[in-house]
Ligand code: HDD
Ligand code: HEM
């Protein structure tokens with residue numbers, strides 16, 4: 001293990017978390033799509049379809065933004081630690097990257113729009129956009145992974161084929177697999193959520209979907225073997241009778257146990273085993289591909305200078321120390337059902353207290369003026385950097401004191417503006 | 420080989436123009452909402468909670484759009500500028516990597532805050548606003564450290580076209596440019612949010628809806644913007660002096676100064692052509708005074724560098740004048756508001772004042788974009804100032820024009836969607852705002 005190996009491990013962990021958490025979000029969009037044809041009109045089927053869509057939508061609620069930051073994390077760590085590889089990947093794979101980006105845009109905007117309506121016709125349009133982009137983005141990102149795995153991204157500025165690099169067998173296969181896995185993960189998660197809420201029927205429906213999608217994902221993986229053999233021969237060998245085999249094994253075991261757990265309705269452990277299956281796949285790919293990142297570019301050659309890596313790793317460690325407790329807080333609130341419909345905290349009655357005494361406003365106004373004068377002197381008139389620092393602090397203090405002195409809520413409560 | 424530098428630049432500019440106004444709300448709105456919630460907890464007055472909840476919905480919707488436009492930006496860094504990323508990713512990338520964590524904090528706690536109304540204990544809920552406010556600051560700090568590094572690069576050596584001897588911390592944070600850009604941008608966030616948020620309530624007042632609800636909703640953001648605007652003028656002056664010393668060519672472009680001059684005069688308005696400012700109002704020696712605090716200081720002109728190293732003059736210059744004029748006008752408006760508050764102890768009651776506030780919202784946005792155009796176009800033709808040109812940075816991929824067109828169409832749709840949803844949200848009856856945030860239709864499943 002070398003220093004330049006550590007960032008790629010962070011990247012892969014980020015990728016796995018994105019595939020698991022973000023993937024489940026994308027998959028929820030996928031399941032919304034499958035209900036759209038029956039969602040119009042009334043009757044029991046339509047009502048059930050509507051429930052499925054609402055459930056899929058609601059369960060993403062508080063977490064989707066956080067889930068998608070994993071993608072940002074993967075990108076930024078890659079471009080800091082392996083800048084040459086990043087430049088090559090992003091320029092040669094500009095088209096799928098753009099498609100993924102457009103998917104992100106339309107997904108996000110559809111998500112934001114949903115709060116503006118509850119009319120079925122408008123919801124239908126919005127959910128359609130949401131679902132289609134939920135398929136486009138994982139496909140495009142998967143195709144990018146496939147193109148890298150199939151060694152179709154040469155080093156250099158847009159040196160590979162703009163279209164051919166990601167439309168051959170292996171990239172398309174990985175893209176499709178990404179969509180199938182997303183759907184599978186989502187169905188498992190949504191079944192677990194529904195079971196937790198005590199919605200038996202909904203849980204059953206997602207249980208069926210999970211079994212179906214799990215089967216499909218398995219078939220895609222098996223059908224993919226000949227494709228891989230033809231299109232990415234080195235990868236194929238290193239996956240199946242080389243270092244990648246460990247990952248493949250983990251993945252197969254994880255996938256099969258998830259199917260069993262779902263079948264016997266043990267949804268919570270199934271969440272975990274599904275995640276293990278995805279992680280196994282990524283481990284397998286990484287082991288099969290190393291030490292090459294791109295053709296003729298090893299990790300070592302791609303890596304940024306030593307000090308950049310050290311500082312990056314320290315930053316990641318410090319960031320993780322804040323991030324994981326916060327994530328744990330968020331997910332514990334979600335998983336304990338705090339955000340489920342109908343959950344209300346006991347509203348402690350607020351104890352009214354006196355508003356700021358009017359007489360102190362004059363004091364704060366004078367402090368604000370003092371801050372302003374300090375700013376004028378240290379920031380505007382003086383030239384030394386240390387004086388500028390004092391000047392900025394004076395101005396910020398001025399702003400805070402002025403705000404207290406203005407007391408806008410008191411101002412609004414007072415005289416009538418029209419008088 | 421042909422590259423699409425122009426289209427790539429414009430695509431980058433478009434993406435920023437969409438992202439940066441949203442960012443302002445990410446910076447300032449959490450603090451404003453938390454203030455309202457705190458008033459509610461102190462006084463028990465439902466009015467404050469209602470406003471805080473309404474604005475929380477706004478924040479949730481705008482944050483979602485901020486996330487997607489920001490994601491596009493990070494894609495574009497590599498998609499459009501692989502030369503830049505390949506060579507310097509290791510130098511400045513750290514800023515973005517840390518920024519990623521700050522996005523995490525922001526996204527996590529916005530999720531909790533938005534969904535937690537009524538579902539968390541009041542005090543816990545208010546506390547959840549603190550990380551959001553901090554993350555808005557650290558997020559801006561990190562990205563701006565990258566931009567400031569591009570303006571004033573340091574912390575590496577270039578050997579045979581590779582960056583060696585790299586010191587990322589020194590490059591990003593040991594940079595004098597960072598602090599003035601950061602403070603200027605951070606204050607701009609409060610100005611933009613304050614005026615844009617106050618504008619619809621000013622219009623409501625003009626239409627005769629002057630209840631305590633409207634007055635409160637107007638007074639809080641307006642007070643913030645009114646206080647920050649005059650301060651921004653001082654900070655802007657500080658920024659300009661730093662530009663004068665570190666990027667003299669940019670200053671010359673801003674001022675339309677063709678030749679290196681002692682005791683240079685400042686030109687207001689006008690148009691730069693053939694080495695001089697036409698139809699402008701000249702104020703003798705003012706430029707030397709402003710830039711270097713001395714009437715006879717020497718100011719470097721455009722002729723100090725070959726023509727191929729000069730930025731587009733008129734775009735830079737006009738954007739700058741626009742920003743400064745708007746900035747000055749906003750400061751005057753703010754001072755007027757403060758004066759009325761101090762003297763009459765009430766909100767101003769003249770119609771023109773409310774019309775001015777209604778106009779200040781969009782105008783502050785114009786100033787924001789104009790300022791960034793000064794910074795970014797004025798940096799041309801360098802992507803890393805005096806180190807790497809944009810021609811060296813740009814992608815060779817032929818897909819740029821198509822990507823640009825697709826993104827432009829997508830963003831037009833996004834703009835339409837945002838306007839639509841904001842109008843819907845503002846029309847939604849208040850009693851339906853039971854903490855169900857963006858994404859949950861107000862009456863769903865009820
Ligand atoms: C509400 C927005 C706003 C307002 C009222 C002002 N500015 Fe500004 N300005 C910005 C928003 C902005 C910005 C956030 O768009 C920029 C772009 C880069 C930056 O850090 O801040 C900027 C950049 C910027 C620059 C270029 C910095 C560079 O190239 O690195 C200068 C010289 C000024 N400003 C000066 C001023 C002055 C003298 C103002 C006073 C009247 C002023 N600004 C008001
Ligand atoms: C931290 C923030 C920013 C970074 C890292 C950044 C980075 C870049 C890069 C890499 C380019 C392409 C190279 C070039 O053309 O010089 C660029 C161009 C540009 N950016 Fe920025 N930018 C930032 C903020 C902004 C913002 C907020 C705006 C707002 C509108 C903006 C406006 C532009 C424009 C107009 C161009 C095109 C310049 C031209 O070619 O004429 N930038 N920026």
Ligand code: HEM
Nearest residue numbers: 441442445482485486489490492493522526555558559562
């Ligand atoms: C001056 C320039 C910039 C500032 C001040 C800024 C600040 C912010 C802030 C405060 C947010 C929080 C989201 C929101 O409030 O809407 C945000 C979002 C985002 N920004 Fe920027 N940003 C700038 C430029 C950039 C650039 C150059 C990039 C990428 C290359 C970028 C990438 C992102 C991303 C990916 C997000 C979404 C984060 C999430 O998922 O939560 N931004 N930005």
